[in-house]
Amino acid sequence: MTYWMCENCSFVIENARPPEPCPGCKIKCAFMDVTCYTPDCGGIGTLDSKLVAHRVMKKEKPGKVVRFSDLIRGRTSEGKEKHIPFIEMAKGQGPGGKDLVEIEVGKQAPHPSTPEHYIVWVQAFGAKKDGQVLDLGRKVFRPGDGKPVYQFEIDSSQFKHLFSFAYCNQHGVWEQHLEL
Numbered sequence: 816m817t818y819w820m821c822e823n824c825s826f827v828i829e830n831a832r833p834p835e836p837c838p839g840c841k842i843k844c845a846f847m848d849v850t851c852y853t854p855d856c857g858g859i860g861t862l863d864s865k866l867v868a869h870r871v872m873k874k875e876k877p878g879k880v881v882r883f884s885d886l887i888r889g890r891t892s893e894g895k896e897k898h899i900p901f902i903e904m905a906k907g908q909g910p911g912g913k914d915l916v917e918i919e920v921g922k923q924a925p926h927p928s929t930p931e932h933y934i935v936w937v938q939a940f941g942a943k944k945d946g947q948v949l950d951l952g953r954k955v956f957r958p959g960d961g962k963p964v965y966q967f968e969i970d971s972s973q974f975k976h977l978f979s980f981a982y983c984n985q986h987g988v989w990e991q992h993l994e995l
């Protein structure tokens with residue numbers, strides 16, 4: 816079955832043909848085929864996240880500032896199972912006796928690791944109680960490296976929040992957040 820997204824209101828429907836009128840707008844609208852035909856995306860039966868992101872860009876009104884944060888995907892986005900950089904922390908389990916943080920991409924479903932499609936890097940930030948943001952480093956991966964996992968040690972009592980970002984060369988930047 817094909818997924819259709821309304822060009823006007825972004826309503827998505829699974830149907831053989833685009834609906835008329837649009838169930839969201841109640842008028843005749845142009846529809847875009849957003850079915851994912853790429854096996855890496857999950858194939859037919861899922862939305863193509865690249866097309867959906869393209870739709871978000873197209874929807875912006877002329878002159879409106881598009882922020883990079885508008886393009887970051889998270890736990891409600893299509894393809895989340897393969898892309899969310901999951902953060903876990905084990906108190907006192909670090910090699911130096913501090914707290915061990917592990918960020919893993921593709922915990923629910925493995926992400927591909929081919930030259931055409933792979934996780935390029937994982938980056939972490941920590942926010943202190945006073946709002947100061949600290950760079951907690953980045954790990955870069957190459958195709959064939961296996962599971963994208965980034966581990967590091969922190970003193971978690973210094974932080975209120977941890978943020979992780981992962982970059983897929985096909986599906987953009989993904990984030991997760993952990994409140995400590």
Ligand SMILES: [Fe+2]
Binds near residue numbers: 932984986
């Ligand atoms: Fe991807």
